[in-house]
Amino acid sequence: MTSGADETRQGHRYVRSMAGWWHRNPVYFWYMVREVTAVGVAVYALVLLAGVVSLALGEASWNRWLAAMRSPASIALHVLLLAGMVCHAWSWFAIMPKTMPMLFVGGKRVAASTITRAGYAAAVAAAALLVALAWWLRP
């Protein structure tokens, strides 16, 4: 439109507010939900960090960490963290067709849904592997 100088002189320069932009549109809302799962990932990294530091400090501190993990507040936190991790995994593979380079097999581009499904399958396989490992290591 007109030059910015005119508008600023009148003191009416229009700048559209960005406040609350992400909850006006469901696409942006889900974008923000996906981004905020990172807070859960960070919290879990700190929980595990506290665990390995406690382990390094000896048996008494390790048992304190275990006791803290058994507290109702910790269980509730981990239920939330689990929901956040599932949300992260779901969205990670849902957008993977857009974040990875185009994939061609036999001269044809691999469909986005195929990439997403392969990701979900890999996540289920990895989860099964972890359960199998924990089951095999159990006393």
Add this chain to the structure above:
Amino acid sequence: MTTLRLRPSRAPLLWLLFGAGGMLAALVGPMLVFITGIAVPLGWPLPADLLSYPRAMSFAQNWVARAFLLAVIALFAWHAAHRIFHVLHDLGWPTGRLAVLACYGTAALVTVVALVALVAVGA
């Protein structure tokens, strides 16, 4: 004649750490949270003494297990740092030096502390 000085960008490295952490979290995150935060503390469906001190020690003294623990802790931290830093921008919060330090500095600190602790466990 002016010379153009190009500084290598940190962006590809940060994105690589973000991507690696995001992939690892998507693959093992949910089950790890369930095992360490719900199943073992409740003693169901896994026994509570799966993570008793001698068992946790012998697990963490295995090289593969130790590398896995370090990868999970460090990459989760770098992934989260990168995403949270960009969310700050999306929400219109200042993303200057302080935000860089708070996000990526924390991830670097987490990595160093995890490394020292895991080396100490093995010693």
